[in-house]
Amino acid sequence: MIDLAAVEQALALLFTNFSPWMVVVPGIIIGLIFGATPGLQISMAMAIFLPMTLYMDFVQAMLFLTAIFTGGSFGSGIPAILMNIPGTSSAIATAFDGYPMARQGKHNQALGVALASSVIGVLMGYLILFLMIQPLSFMVLKLGPAEMFAVILWGMTLIATLRGEHMLKGLMAGFVGMLVGTIGFNELGMARGTMGQTFLLDGVPVIPAMMGMFAASELFKLANKGYIVESEASRKVKISEIFQGFKMAVTYPWVLIRGGFIGVFVGAVPGVGSSVSNLLSYVETQRRDKDPSSFGKGNPKGVVASESANSTSEAGSMATLLALGIPGGGATAVMLAAFAMHNITGGPQFIRQQTDVVYAIIFANFAQVFLLMVIGLLFIPLLANIVKVPMRYLIPSVLVLAVMGSFGLTGNMTGPATVLIFAVVGWLLRHYGYSVPAAVIGMLLGAMAEKSLLHSYQISGGNLAYVLERPVTLIILALLLISLFGQHLVNWFRRRRQPLGA
């Protein structure tokens, strides 16, 4: 499974001179800044700095881009925790418990937990990639649209468990979100729900909508508060508490390991990736916990679950890129462009012929983990000071960042208008007890679900028996049913086994 000669060559590639490492620290800092700035995307950072890689050799270019990726995946968790704005869709679940922790004055611990989970996640992901890149690439080839639809359905249905007290409202928000996600052209070129507006032909811009629903609507709710953290004593930035959070993450090894495995395998599925893995990991952790009702109220395990999964997804999506030449998302799509710029095509042949380069990228990421830890620890105290800013300054500033960031995503006024509309919708939904995360996740997954379902329909010719021939689909559907009804069944059996009157 491991080519030792290639390992030796990879180490030589990395350590014969210092030049490949020159780009790693700037890459991590760029990633952190872009990830931590609402509206700026990791893929945007990579695209902006892509032309610079023309002057680098392939290994150095890959190190630079993966450093941005690594820095960005942790960076996106920072605004999720401090402002309830997930920098990217991969940090949605980080906000679920990270932000309540910040509001309770545990922002230092939350950031420490997120950093440790990210660091361990990246390390775990690349370790799995190192050991399994060949079998993993074979497995990814086996996943068809039916499996992808089942994964999406699993993620989506589990949303009901996110809102225990208002399950119907949670489901409603999620499903209406999915419908909104299908607005615009479908794969067959039919435009639905556009009201004749050309800007809706490509669908509702999801990230501006997400910014509006999450950030702006939450800020409206806080408009009459003084500070994010009400108690003055809790607003202090303490390095000791950040370290405490760092250590806290390690006390949940199973949450980390589960998040890691979900992250790698879901991250390897093209088009699904970290947007779904962080949610699946979060929901699974909540479902298995002794006290599921504590989630969403500042349980650090929620942050660990999300951050470990989204960080390992990086390795998963790299597996698909390296082994199949298929980008799993925006960031790996930019990397594919870097491949093309260096006349390299990803795929099984690339892995066979240039195993040393593949290993060099993986080894470099092991080192990046430690650099991320050091740089992250230096950056966090700076960023955590945000809790000391009065809300009357913070709210307009964040709203402006969201508006300008959304303009950056769409290139026209569609972005800011979307932020406004969804801010109002999110504010109303939040006020009346609907699940805003469910609605956002629905929007993210709607188009993806429709595409997968359509492809399954086309492949099967409309024959439902096709699903029965797909063992992986059946396993995922079984997992879905187990996660929905498993606990109820166990309880039912327990009640039956108890003697009457006991």
Add this chain to the structure above:
Amino acid sequence: MTTHKRDYGDLLVLMALAGFTLWYLMDAIRVSSAIQNLLLILPLSLVVLAIVLLEVAIRLKQGTLLTRPDDGGEPLHRTLPVVGLFAAYVISLETLGFDVATVLFVALFLLLKGERNWLLLGGYSLAFGFGTAFFFAEMLPYPMHMLVLPD
């Protein structure tokens, strides 16, 4: 025990969700009634409408259709000025430019929320407004409409 207060808003939001779902389903059918077009939209819409009916039935039974739990949360009308100001900001971007609109939005927000230190109010809104507009204009590959700063 949770107390309830009269609030038509909850029912209105529920009806708005049902209305959107129904309208979207009709629009999708109008575009094409082919299975491929309705593969996801039709079943999903029917599920949403069924959930709305179930929710209405449950609340009718509980007698809470026109009320909502009094959770001590902020009433909607107290936040309306902020929502209005934000809407005005977004709408004015094309006219006032990202630079001036942002400066005005930040200054008015601070004023609305009780900032009376004029030096801080003016200084922060000018520095933040122009600084952010300049940063994004430099970083983004698209032209951003500006009134004072270069496009």
